[in-house]
Amino acid sequence: MLDHEGADVSDAKGDRPRGGLLMGRPFGVPVYVTPTWFLIAALITWIFGGQIDLVLPGLGRARYLVALFFAVAFYASVLIHELAHTVVALRLGLPVRRIQLQFFGGVSEIEKEAETAGREFWLAFAGPLLSLVLGGVFLLGLQAVRTDTVPGVLLAALMLSNFVVAVFNLLPGLPLDGGRILRAAVWRLTGNPMTGTVAAAWAGRALAVLVLVGMPAWASRTGASESTASVLTDAVLGAVLAAIIWNGAGSSVRVARLREHLPELRARSLARPAVAVAADTPLAEALRQLELVGARGLVIVDGAGEPVALVRENAVRGIPEHRRPWTAAGALARALEPGLRIPADLVGEELLDRLRADPAPEYLVVEADGSMLGVLAAVDVEQAFALAMAGRSPVPEPSNA
Helix, strand or coil: CECCECCCCCCCCCCCCCCCEEEECHHHCCEEECHHHHHHHHHHHHHHHHHHHHHCHHHCCHHHHHHHHHHHHHHHHHHHHHHHHHHHHHHCCCCEEEEEEECCEEEEEECCCCCCHHHHHHHHHHHHHHHHHHHHHHHHHHCCCCCCCHHHHHHHHHHHHHHHHHHHHCCCCCCCHHHHHHHHHHHHHHCCHHHHHHHHHHHHHHHHHHHHHHHHHHHHHCCCCCCHHHHHHHHHHHHHHHHHHHHHHHHHHHHHHHHHHHHHCEHHHHCECEEEEECCCEHHHHHHHHHHHCCCEEEEECCCCCEEEEECHHHHHCCCHHHHHHCEHHHHEEECCHHHEEECCCEHHHHHHHHHHCCCCEEEEECCCCCEEEEEEHHHHHHHHHHHHCCCCCCCCCCCC
16 A cells, blocks of 8 residues: 655645546545556455355355455545545645545645654554554454354454555655654754655665565465465565655655756746736837837736736737738737735745636746736746756746846
8 A cells, every 4th residue: 555645746735646536525625546456446355255265165256346345445444534535634734636546545734844853753653553553443343243144254354454565564764664763763863854855765666676575476476376376476566666665766856856946936036027018019119128228028008007807918929020010919908807916025836726726827926015027837837846856946036136
Protein backbone atom coordinates (compact mmCIF):
# COMPACT_ATOMS: atom_id res chain seq x y z
CA MET A 1 0.00 0.00 0.00
CA LEU A 2 1.23 3.45 -0.83
CA ASP A 3 0.11 6.53 1.00
CA HIS A 4 1.59 9.92 0.39
CA GLU A 5 0.95 13.61 -0.03
CA GLY A 6 0.26 13.91 -3.72
CA ALA A 7 -0.78 17.47 -4.04
CA ASP A 8 0.28 19.36 -7.08
CA VAL A 9 -0.44 22.99 -6.34
CA SER A 10 -0.93 23.73 -10.02
CA ASP A 11 -4.08 21.64 -10.26
CA ALA A 12 -7.53 23.06 -9.75
CA LYS A 13 -9.13 22.29 -6.41
CA GLY A 14 -11.48 19.37 -6.34
CA ASP A 15 -10.77 18.35 -9.93
CA ARG A 16 -11.97 14.88 -10.81
CA PRO A 17 -9.22 12.36 -11.62
CA ARG A 18 -9.47 10.86 -15.08
CA GLY A 19 -12.16 8.19 -15.05
CA GLY A 20 -12.60 8.51 -11.29
CA LEU A 21 -15.94 7.75 -9.64
CA LEU A 22 -17.04 10.04 -6.81
CA MET A 23 -18.01 7.86 -3.83
CA GLY A 24 -18.81 10.54 -1.28
CA ARG A 25 -17.52 13.59 0.60
CA PRO A 26 -16.64 12.67 4.19
CA PHE A 27 -15.57 15.79 6.12
CA GLY A 28 -16.23 17.71 2.88
CA VAL A 29 -13.36 15.97 1.04
CA PRO A 30 -14.30 14.14 -2.20
CA VAL A 31 -13.35 10.47 -2.33
CA TYR A 32 -12.73 9.00 -5.78
CA VAL A 33 -12.25 5.43 -6.91
CA THR A 34 -10.04 5.25 -10.00
CA PRO A 35 -10.45 2.60 -12.73
CA THR A 36 -7.27 0.83 -11.56
CA TRP A 37 -9.07 -0.08 -8.34
CA PHE A 38 -11.40 -2.39 -10.23
CA LEU A 39 -8.37 -4.16 -11.68
CA ILE A 40 -6.78 -4.77 -8.29
CA ALA A 41 -10.17 -5.72 -6.78
CA ALA A 42 -10.58 -8.39 -9.46
CA LEU A 43 -7.02 -9.59 -8.85
CA ILE A 44 -7.58 -9.81 -5.09
CA THR A 45 -10.85 -11.67 -5.64
CA TRP A 46 -9.17 -14.21 -7.91
CA ILE A 47 -6.11 -14.79 -5.71
CA PHE A 48 -7.93 -14.77 -2.37
CA GLY A 49 -10.69 -16.96 -3.78
CA GLY A 50 -8.07 -19.61 -4.50
CA GLN A 51 -6.66 -19.30 -0.97
CA ILE A 52 -10.13 -19.66 0.59
CA ASP A 53 -10.60 -22.92 -1.31
CA LEU A 54 -7.67 -24.37 0.64
CA VAL A 55 -9.26 -23.49 3.98
CA LEU A 56 -12.97 -23.86 3.16
CA PRO A 57 -13.18 -26.29 0.24
CA GLY A 58 -16.93 -26.72 0.64
CA LEU A 59 -17.79 -23.19 -0.52
CA GLY A 60 -17.41 -23.90 -4.21
CA ARG A 61 -17.87 -20.83 -6.43
CA ALA A 62 -19.27 -18.89 -3.47
CA ARG A 63 -15.67 -18.46 -2.36
CA TYR A 64 -15.29 -15.71 -4.95
CA LEU A 65 -18.16 -13.76 -3.39
CA VAL A 66 -16.39 -14.02 -0.05
CA ALA A 67 -13.15 -12.91 -1.71
CA LEU A 68 -14.92 -9.95 -3.33
CA PHE A 69 -16.33 -8.95 0.05
CA PHE A 70 -12.79 -9.04 1.44
CA ALA A 71 -11.50 -6.84 -1.39
CA VAL A 72 -14.19 -4.22 -0.68
CA ALA A 73 -13.70 -4.43 3.09
CA PHE A 74 -9.94 -4.16 2.69
CA TYR A 75 -10.22 -0.96 0.65
CA ALA A 76 -12.71 0.35 3.19
CA SER A 77 -9.87 -0.07 5.70
CA VAL A 78 -7.55 1.79 3.32
CA LEU A 79 -10.12 4.59 3.12
CA ILE A 80 -10.20 4.80 6.93
CA HIS A 81 -6.40 4.98 6.86
CA GLU A 82 -6.61 7.92 4.46
CA LEU A 83 -9.36 9.61 6.46
CA ALA A 84 -7.01 9.57 9.46
CA HIS A 85 -4.56 11.69 7.45
CA THR A 86 -7.42 13.90 6.28
CA VAL A 87 -8.83 14.55 9.74
CA VAL A 88 -5.41 15.46 11.14
CA ALA A 89 -4.70 17.70 8.13
CA LEU A 90 -8.01 19.52 8.53
CA ARG A 91 -7.40 19.94 12.27
CA LEU A 92 -4.03 21.52 11.41
CA GLY A 93 -5.69 23.89 8.95
CA LEU A 94 -4.27 22.14 5.87
CA PRO A 95 -6.75 21.87 2.98
CA VAL A 96 -7.25 18.42 1.44
CA ARG A 97 -8.17 18.41 -2.23
CA ARG A 98 -9.33 14.81 -2.50
CA ILE A 99 -8.72 11.17 -1.58
CA GLN A 100 -8.10 8.59 -4.29
CA LEU A 101 -8.40 4.83 -3.97
CA GLN A 102 -6.32 3.25 -6.71
CA PHE A 103 -4.17 0.28 -7.71
CA PHE A 104 -1.66 0.18 -4.85
CA GLY A 105 -3.76 1.74 -2.11
CA GLY A 106 -4.84 5.28 -1.38
CA VAL A 107 -3.58 8.83 -1.73
CA SER A 108 -4.60 11.80 0.39
CA GLU A 109 -3.88 14.93 -1.63
CA ILE A 110 -2.98 17.57 0.95
CA GLU A 111 -2.48 20.95 -0.66
CA LYS A 112 -0.13 22.57 1.83
CA GLU A 113 2.86 21.51 3.85
CA ALA A 114 2.82 21.15 7.63
CA GLU A 115 4.36 24.18 9.30
CA THR A 116 6.52 22.27 11.78
CA ALA A 117 8.33 18.95 11.98
CA GLY A 118 6.10 17.89 14.85
CA ARG A 119 2.95 18.46 12.84
CA GLU A 120 4.48 16.62 9.90
CA PHE A 121 5.12 13.63 12.16
CA TRP A 122 1.54 13.41 13.42
CA LEU A 123 0.15 13.99 9.94
CA ALA A 124 2.20 11.03 8.64
CA PHE A 125 1.78 8.75 11.66
CA ALA A 126 -2.02 9.07 11.85
CA GLY A 127 -2.66 6.64 8.97
CA PRO A 128 -0.45 3.73 10.10
CA LEU A 129 -1.66 4.24 13.68
CA LEU A 130 -5.28 3.79 12.64
CA SER A 131 -4.36 0.75 10.50
CA LEU A 132 -2.77 -0.79 13.59
CA VAL A 133 -5.92 -0.03 15.57
CA LEU A 134 -8.08 -1.65 12.89
CA GLY A 135 -5.82 -4.70 12.88
CA GLY A 136 -6.27 -4.94 16.64
CA VAL A 137 -10.05 -4.65 16.34
CA PHE A 138 -10.14 -7.50 13.81
CA LEU A 139 -7.84 -9.52 16.05
CA LEU A 140 -10.27 -9.10 18.94
CA GLY A 141 -13.17 -10.07 16.70
CA LEU A 142 -11.28 -13.17 15.65
CA GLN A 143 -11.32 -14.41 19.25
CA ALA A 144 -15.10 -14.74 19.13
CA VAL A 145 -15.34 -16.96 16.03
CA ARG A 146 -13.83 -20.17 14.69
CA THR A 147 -11.00 -19.72 12.19
CA ASP A 148 -12.41 -22.42 9.88
CA THR A 149 -15.55 -20.40 9.15
CA VAL A 150 -16.26 -17.61 6.66
CA PRO A 151 -16.28 -14.90 9.38
CA GLY A 152 -13.08 -16.33 10.80
CA VAL A 153 -11.30 -16.31 7.43
CA LEU A 154 -12.46 -12.75 6.70
CA LEU A 155 -11.47 -11.41 10.11
CA ALA A 156 -8.06 -13.11 9.93
CA ALA A 157 -7.43 -11.72 6.45
CA LEU A 158 -8.50 -8.19 7.42
CA MET A 159 -6.40 -8.34 10.57
CA LEU A 160 -3.31 -9.43 8.65
CA SER A 161 -3.83 -6.99 5.77
CA ASN A 162 -4.20 -3.99 8.11
CA PHE A 163 -1.07 -4.94 10.03
CA VAL A 164 0.78 -5.31 6.70
CA VAL A 165 -0.49 -1.90 5.54
CA ALA A 166 0.67 -0.30 8.79
CA VAL A 167 4.12 -1.94 8.79
CA PHE A 168 4.73 -1.33 5.09
CA ASN A 169 3.71 2.32 5.32
CA LEU A 170 6.07 2.78 8.27
CA LEU A 171 9.09 1.79 6.17
CA PRO A 172 11.45 4.81 6.21
CA GLY A 173 11.35 6.15 2.68
CA LEU A 174 9.26 8.56 0.67
CA PRO A 175 6.52 8.46 -0.55
CA LEU A 176 5.47 6.16 2.31
CA ASP A 177 4.29 7.50 5.64
CA GLY A 178 7.49 6.22 7.22
CA GLY A 179 9.40 8.40 4.78
CA ARG A 180 7.48 11.43 5.95
CA ILE A 181 8.22 10.47 9.55
CA LEU A 182 11.92 10.24 8.62
CA ARG A 183 11.60 13.62 6.89
CA ALA A 184 10.11 15.09 10.06
CA ALA A 185 12.97 13.67 12.14
CA VAL A 186 15.68 15.08 9.86
CA TRP A 187 13.77 18.36 9.61
CA ARG A 188 13.69 18.57 13.42
CA LEU A 189 17.42 17.82 13.71
CA THR A 190 18.59 20.18 10.94
CA GLY A 191 15.89 22.82 11.01
CA ASN A 192 15.61 22.51 7.21
CA PRO A 193 12.55 20.78 5.71
CA MET A 194 14.25 20.46 2.32
CA THR A 195 17.14 18.51 3.89
CA GLY A 196 14.59 16.18 5.43
CA THR A 197 12.86 15.70 2.09
CA VAL A 198 16.09 14.87 0.26
CA ALA A 199 17.18 12.40 2.95
CA ALA A 200 13.80 10.65 2.98
CA ALA A 201 13.68 10.59 -0.83
CA TRP A 202 17.05 8.84 -1.08
CA ALA A 203 15.87 6.40 1.58
CA GLY A 204 12.82 5.80 -0.60
CA ARG A 205 14.98 5.08 -3.62
CA ALA A 206 17.05 2.62 -1.60
CA LEU A 207 13.80 1.01 -0.47
CA ALA A 208 12.66 0.74 -4.10
CA VAL A 209 15.84 -1.14 -5.03
CA LEU A 210 15.39 -3.41 -2.02
CA VAL A 211 11.80 -4.20 -3.07
CA LEU A 212 12.87 -4.82 -6.67
CA VAL A 213 15.54 -7.33 -5.66
CA GLY A 214 14.20 -8.64 -2.40
CA MET A 215 10.53 -9.33 -3.13
CA PRO A 216 11.00 -12.16 -5.66
CA ALA A 217 14.06 -13.48 -3.77
CA TRP A 218 12.13 -13.64 -0.48
CA ALA A 219 9.15 -15.35 -2.14
CA SER A 220 11.44 -17.98 -3.69
CA ARG A 221 13.32 -18.72 -0.46
CA THR A 222 10.16 -19.05 1.62
CA GLY A 223 8.61 -21.39 -0.90
CA ALA A 224 5.80 -18.94 -1.69
CA SER A 225 6.61 -19.29 -5.35
CA GLU A 226 6.50 -22.89 -6.48
CA SER A 227 6.39 -22.38 -10.23
CA THR A 228 8.06 -20.29 -12.89
CA ALA A 229 4.81 -18.38 -13.40
CA SER A 230 4.65 -17.53 -9.69
CA VAL A 231 8.26 -16.35 -9.65
CA LEU A 232 7.57 -14.19 -12.70
CA THR A 233 4.46 -12.75 -11.06
CA ASP A 234 6.41 -11.85 -7.91
CA ALA A 235 9.14 -10.26 -10.02
CA VAL A 236 6.63 -8.18 -12.00
CA LEU A 237 4.79 -7.05 -8.86
CA GLY A 238 8.10 -6.18 -7.22
CA ALA A 239 9.18 -4.17 -10.26
CA VAL A 240 5.88 -2.26 -10.41
CA LEU A 241 5.94 -1.51 -6.69
CA ALA A 242 9.61 -0.47 -6.85
CA ALA A 243 8.90 1.84 -9.78
CA ILE A 244 6.02 3.49 -7.92
CA ILE A 245 8.17 4.04 -4.81
CA TRP A 246 11.11 5.35 -6.88
CA ASN A 247 8.94 7.76 -8.86
CA GLY A 248 7.09 8.83 -5.72
CA ALA A 249 10.37 9.66 -4.01
CA GLY A 250 11.45 11.78 -6.95
CA SER A 251 8.07 13.48 -7.10
CA SER A 252 8.31 14.36 -3.40
CA VAL A 253 11.60 16.16 -4.02
CA ARG A 254 10.16 18.04 -7.01
CA VAL A 255 7.14 19.17 -5.03
CA ALA A 256 9.36 20.25 -2.13
CA ARG A 257 11.56 22.27 -4.49
CA LEU A 258 8.48 23.79 -6.04
CA ARG A 259 7.16 24.89 -2.67
CA GLU A 260 10.60 26.23 -1.82
CA HIS A 261 10.40 28.54 -4.84
CA LEU A 262 6.68 29.38 -4.61
CA PRO A 263 7.28 32.48 -2.45
CA GLU A 264 9.21 33.90 -5.41
CA LEU A 265 5.99 33.94 -7.46
CA ARG A 266 4.97 37.55 -6.89
CA ALA A 267 2.16 39.40 -8.61
CA ARG A 268 4.23 42.58 -8.45
CA SER A 269 7.21 41.02 -10.23
CA LEU A 270 5.13 39.20 -12.84
CA ALA A 271 2.92 42.16 -13.73
CA ARG A 272 3.41 43.57 -17.23
CA PRO A 273 3.64 47.36 -17.63
CA ALA A 274 0.33 48.57 -19.04
CA VAL A 275 -1.12 51.51 -20.92
CA ALA A 276 -4.56 52.95 -20.16
CA VAL A 277 -6.70 53.95 -23.16
CA ALA A 278 -10.32 54.91 -23.77
CA ALA A 279 -12.68 52.28 -25.18
CA ASP A 280 -13.01 54.08 -28.54
CA THR A 281 -9.25 54.31 -29.09
CA PRO A 282 -8.34 52.65 -32.42
CA LEU A 283 -6.42 49.44 -31.81
CA ALA A 284 -3.57 50.61 -34.02
CA GLU A 285 -3.15 53.74 -31.89
CA ALA A 286 -3.33 51.76 -28.65
CA LEU A 287 -0.62 49.38 -29.88
CA ARG A 288 1.50 52.38 -30.95
CA GLN A 289 1.30 53.73 -27.41
CA LEU A 290 2.27 50.34 -26.05
CA GLU A 291 5.36 50.19 -28.24
CA LEU A 292 6.28 53.77 -27.43
CA VAL A 293 6.62 53.12 -23.70
CA GLY A 294 7.61 49.45 -23.91
CA ALA A 295 4.44 48.22 -22.21
CA ARG A 296 2.69 44.88 -22.84
CA GLY A 297 -0.81 45.32 -21.40
CA LEU A 298 -3.84 47.38 -22.43
CA VAL A 299 -6.38 48.60 -19.90
CA ILE A 300 -9.63 50.31 -20.87
CA VAL A 301 -10.54 53.25 -18.63
CA ASP A 302 -13.72 55.33 -18.33
CA GLY A 303 -14.02 59.10 -18.50
CA ALA A 304 -12.77 59.43 -14.93
CA GLY A 305 -9.70 57.35 -15.67
CA GLU A 306 -10.91 54.30 -13.72
CA PRO A 307 -10.07 50.86 -15.19
CA VAL A 308 -13.20 49.13 -16.49
CA ALA A 309 -11.90 46.40 -18.84
CA LEU A 310 -8.83 44.48 -19.99
CA VAL A 311 -7.97 44.09 -23.67
CA ARG A 312 -7.51 40.39 -24.46
CA GLU A 313 -4.10 39.61 -25.95
CA ASN A 314 -5.42 36.66 -27.96
CA ALA A 315 -8.18 38.82 -29.43
CA VAL A 316 -5.62 41.43 -30.54
CA ARG A 317 -3.60 38.77 -32.33
CA GLY A 318 -6.69 37.76 -34.27
CA ILE A 319 -7.15 41.21 -35.83
CA PRO A 320 -5.25 41.69 -39.14
CA GLU A 321 -3.04 44.78 -39.29
CA HIS A 322 -5.09 46.43 -42.04
CA ARG A 323 -8.19 46.34 -39.81
CA ARG A 324 -6.54 47.63 -36.63
CA PRO A 325 -6.99 51.36 -37.44
CA TRP A 326 -10.75 50.73 -37.74
CA THR A 327 -11.18 48.46 -34.70
CA ALA A 328 -11.82 50.03 -31.30
CA ALA A 329 -9.67 48.69 -28.48
CA GLY A 330 -12.76 48.40 -26.28
CA ALA A 331 -14.32 45.91 -28.70
CA LEU A 332 -11.58 43.40 -27.76
CA ALA A 333 -11.82 43.89 -24.00
CA ARG A 334 -13.28 41.87 -21.15
CA ALA A 335 -15.18 43.71 -18.44
CA LEU A 336 -13.14 44.11 -15.27
CA GLU A 337 -15.04 41.90 -12.83
CA PRO A 338 -14.08 41.96 -9.10
CA GLY A 339 -12.20 38.64 -9.38
CA LEU A 340 -9.93 40.08 -12.07
CA ARG A 341 -8.38 42.64 -9.70
CA ILE A 342 -5.25 41.15 -8.11
CA PRO A 343 -3.46 42.86 -5.19
CA ALA A 344 0.16 43.53 -6.07
CA ASP A 345 1.37 42.02 -2.79
CA LEU A 346 -0.03 38.52 -3.43
CA VAL A 347 2.71 35.86 -3.48
CA GLY A 348 3.12 32.09 -3.73
CA GLU A 349 0.19 29.82 -3.04
CA GLU A 350 -2.07 32.75 -2.16
CA LEU A 351 -1.53 34.12 -5.66
CA LEU A 352 -2.20 30.73 -7.27
CA ASP A 353 -5.33 30.23 -5.15
CA ARG A 354 -6.63 33.62 -6.27
CA LEU A 355 -6.05 32.79 -9.94
CA ARG A 356 -7.71 29.38 -9.56
CA ALA A 357 -10.80 30.99 -8.07
CA ASP A 358 -11.36 33.19 -11.16
CA PRO A 359 -9.63 31.69 -14.23
CA ALA A 360 -8.88 34.31 -16.88
CA PRO A 361 -6.14 35.11 -19.44
CA GLU A 362 -5.38 38.54 -17.91
CA TYR A 363 -5.79 40.25 -14.56
CA LEU A 364 -5.39 43.83 -13.39
CA VAL A 365 -2.72 44.19 -10.70
CA VAL A 366 -3.48 47.00 -8.27
CA GLU A 367 -1.67 48.64 -5.39
CA ALA A 368 -3.09 48.81 -1.87
CA ASP A 369 -4.63 52.22 -2.65
CA GLY A 370 -6.40 50.83 -5.73
CA SER A 371 -4.09 52.43 -8.29
CA MET A 372 -3.11 50.38 -11.34
CA LEU A 373 0.30 48.69 -11.37
CA GLY A 374 0.00 46.61 -14.53
CA VAL A 375 -1.50 43.51 -16.13
CA LEU A 376 -0.82 39.96 -15.00
CA ALA A 377 -1.00 37.44 -17.86
CA ALA A 378 -1.85 33.84 -16.98
CA VAL A 379 0.72 32.62 -19.50
CA ASP A 380 3.47 34.46 -17.58
CA VAL A 381 2.39 32.77 -14.35
CA GLU A 382 2.43 29.37 -16.07
CA GLN A 383 5.96 29.95 -17.36
CA ALA A 384 7.15 31.07 -13.92
CA PHE A 385 5.45 28.06 -12.38
CA ALA A 386 7.25 25.74 -14.82
CA LEU A 387 10.58 27.26 -13.75
CA ALA A 388 9.64 26.70 -10.11
CA MET A 389 8.78 23.07 -10.90
CA ALA A 390 12.28 22.70 -12.36
CA GLY A 391 13.77 24.02 -9.12
CA ARG A 392 14.82 27.34 -10.66
CA SER A 393 13.98 30.84 -9.57
CA PRO A 394 10.75 31.72 -11.45
CA VAL A 395 11.13 35.51 -11.50
CA PRO A 396 13.91 38.00 -11.02
CA GLU A 397 14.12 40.07 -7.88
CA PRO A 398 11.99 43.21 -8.20
CA SER A 399 13.89 46.25 -9.36
CA ASN A 400 13.89 49.47 -7.33
CA ALA A 401 14.62 51.56 -10.42
